[in-house]
Amino acid sequence: MTKAKHGLMLLALSAACLSAHAAAPVSPAKQALVDQVLKLWNIDTIGQSMLQVPVADAVQQARAMLQGRAAPEKRDAAMNDIVGEAKAFMADATPITRASADKLIPTTIAPLLAERYSEEELKQLIAILESPVKKKFEAMLPEMQKTLGEGVAADTRAVIDPKLQGLKEKIGLRLRTAVTP
Numbered sequence: 001m002t003k004a005k006h007g008l009m010l011l012a013l014s015a016a017c018l019s020a021h022a023a024a025p026v027s028p029a030k031q032a033l034v035d036q037v038l039k040l041w042n043i044d045t046i047g048q049s050m051l052q053v054p055v056a057d058a059v060q061q062a063r064a065m066l067q068g069r070a071a072p073e074k075r076d077a078a079m080n081d082i083v084g085e086a087k088a089f090m091a092d093a094t095p096i097t098r099a100s101a102d103k104l105i106p107t108t109i110a111p112l113l114a115e116r117y118s119e120e121e122l123k124q125l126i127a128i129l130e131s132p133v134k135k136k137f138e139a140m141l142p143e144m145q146k147t148l149g150e151g152v153a154a155d156t157r158a159v160i161d162p163k164l165q166g167l168k169e170k171i172g173l174r175l176r177t178a179v180t181p
């Protein structure tokens with residue numbers, strides 16, 4: 001056998017072993033544990049989370065664009081319309097991203113969990129996800145974030161507000177320069 005044929009045979013054998021390994025069946029008990037982890041994790045909301053950032057950025061950019069350029073009543077009316085459009089977009093897009101996640105999770109995330117976690121580790125992960133202490137902590141997150149945010153805002157307002165105002169003025173000047181013929 002030539003070296004080239006031998007190399008090709010080894011390559012084919014390696015590929016066959018890899019594909020057999022990748023397609024290794026998962027026991028029903030382990031699959032049930034993987035399914036339970038996925039249910040507890042609520043990963044199907046990832047699409048909604050991904051949409052929230054650009055939508056919030058678009059609303060914030062619109063708010064900044066209108067600041068100082070429109071009369072308060074027109075600005076407020078425009079912002080109400082923009083926020084309404086953003087909410088309508090999220091209401092329309094969320095089911096689409098959730099359906100996509102629900103479709104992809106079994107073929108992407110579930111195999112990763114099955115491959116990288118033993119049944120014992122999956123049981124431990126379930127115990128963590130079901131933990132009353134974890135649930136209590138997660139329930140406190142909005143309050144903690146709000147409290148910290150308010151504290152940081154109060155603590156830094158004297159320094160940050162003038163800087164933020166300066167930034168808004170610079171952006172406003174740049175926008176006016178860009179739109180002035």
